[in-house]
Amino acid sequence: MENKKRSSFIKGTLVAGALLSVTALSAMPSSSSLFNYNALGSGAEVRTEILHGNANPFNNFEAKCGEKSTTKAEAKSSAAKCGDGTCGEGDKKAATKKSNAKASEAKASEAKCGEGTCGEGDKKATKKAARKAKKEKK
Amino acid sequence: MLLKTETYNQQSNFAQYCRDGKDLAILGAKQERLPHYRRLIFNVVKDAMETTFPISFKYIETEIWDEMVYNFFSWHKCSEPQVWRMPEEFFEFCKSQNYAEKYNLPFLFDLLYFEWLEVELYMMEDIQYPKFKKTENWLTEKIAVNPEHKIVKLEYPVHLEKPFDAANKKGDYFLLIYREKESGRVQFANLSVLFTFLVENIVLCEQTLEEIFNDILYIFGINDLEMLQTEAFTLLRDLQARGFVLGVK
Numbered sequence: 001m002e003n004k005k006r007s008s009f010i011k012g013t014l015v016a017g018a019l020l021s022v023t024a025l026s027a028m029p030s031s032s033s034l035f036n037y038n039a040l041g042s043g044a045e046v047r048t049e050i051l052h053g054n055a056n057p058f059n060n061f062e063a064k065c066g067e068k069s070t071t072k073a074e075a076k077s078s079a080a081k082c083g084d085g086t087c088g089e090g091d092k093k094a095a096t097k098k099s100n101a102k103a104s105e106a107k108a109s110e111a112k113c114g115e116g117t118c119g120e121g122d123k124k125a126t127k128k129a130a131r132k133a134k135k136e137k138k
Numbered sequence: 139m140l141l142k143t144e145t146y147n148q149q150s151n152f153a154q155y156c157r158d159g160k161d162l163a164i165l166g167a168k169q170e171r172l173p174h175y176r177r178l179i180f181n182v183v184k185d186a187m188e189t190t191f192p193i194s195f196k197y198i199e200t201e202i203w204d205e206m207v208y209n210f211f212s213w214h215k216c217s218e219p220q221v222w223r224m225p226e227e228f229f230e231f232c233k234s235q236n237y238a239e240k241y242n243l244p245f246l247f248d249l250l251y252f253e254w255l256e257v258e259l260y261m262m263e264d265i266q267y268p269k270f271k272k273t274e275n276w277l278t279e280k281i282a283v284n285p286e287h288k289i290v291k292l293e294y295p296v297h298l299e300k301p302f303d304a305a306n307k308k309g310d311y312f313l314l315i316y317r318e319k320e321s322g323r324v325q326f327a328n329l330s331v332l333f334t335f336l337v338e339n340i341v342l343c344e345q346t347l348e349e350i351f352n353d354i355l356y357i358f359g360i361n362d363l364e365m366l367q368t369e370a371f372t373l374l375r376d377l378q379a380r381g382f383v384l385g386v387k
Binding site for chain 2: 015035039041047
């Protein structure tokens with residue numbers, strides 16, 4: 001009943017489901033989690049954290065409003081491997097802004113010929129290294 | 139450009155061969171050379187996926203990843219002419235094949251979606267910014283925000299954790315993604331359910347902040363307006379510094 005009353009107030013489509021669930025309203029999270037906010041940084045920073053870091057921004061970024069995120073793209077470049085989206089410089093995805101043609105380049109930039117190795121002798125080697133690392137991880 | 143039926147059939151046969159490797163009569167083609175075309179085209183697709191989904195590629199077992207990409211290449215007829223949009227079709231394909239269940243990767247759809255979102259936001263068409271005034275008198279005004287954004291709900295915290303760590307943390311996670319005006323970089327922020335409600339209602343722009351606060355007090359059963367205002371203003375100031383909140387209308 002109470003949920004129905006509340007539902008008339010809930011205009012946000014995303015949170016409606018979460019709020020109307022029994023757990024959300026009957027066991028409302030503590031005030032600290034209600035006011036939780038983590039600025040995770042740019043895509044490159046988030047990726048770096050998950051790919052190479054401790055990957056728990058709740059701990060690492062700790063969302064103090066106004067605080068700059070602490071992980072930087074340099075972490076990414078330290079272990080740049082093809083397929084990690086880190087080839088070359090900081091943000092391969094970001095290197096493509098604003099042009100569809102550029103976008104295609106970004107997504108399959110060095111694989112235009114299909115070999116993924118054109119003009120770049122090392123890429124094959126780094127891809128192999130990425131695969132190898134993946135196997136070692138397992 | 140209109141093609142002759144025969145040319146069209148030849149091209150279709152060739153495309154089909156490239157996808158599934160099953161021999162089809164392709165006039166004038168040297169059989170021993172065909173596999174190379176197939177290999178080269180597959181490499182383009184594979185590379186596009188690995189580049190767009192670096193986290194998925196890293197953490198999902200190689201055999202499973204290769205199988206998903208290979209099946210996509212073989213079975214899915216891409217409708218997007220732009221290569222950079224192909225990963226979105228891969229995400230949809232994985233959903234339609236229910237790979238999360240098949241490969242026991244409960245986080246799969248969230249992870250692919252999360253990784254795709256960055257590309258989508260990055261490449262989205264420019265949206266006209268609203269007119270706004272810079273002031274801190276937010277309470278009685280409607281707040282203007284960066285229109286190039288998305289708020290999404292995820293079931294697994296794939297934006298916070300390594301995928302297999304996130305796998306056993308099913309819940310409601312809210313993510314604000316927006317594109318910076320000047321740099322074009324895509325920024326991510328993890329929001330609580332309350333802050334998501336606040337931001338969603340600010341975006342709707344139907345109410346003043348004061349009215350939204352009143353709703354929050356009722357819906358979330360909070361009885362400390364001062365605390366709510368303090369926390370919300372802290373959030374809004376930070377989002378303003380980061381280029382999401384612009385000012386008031």
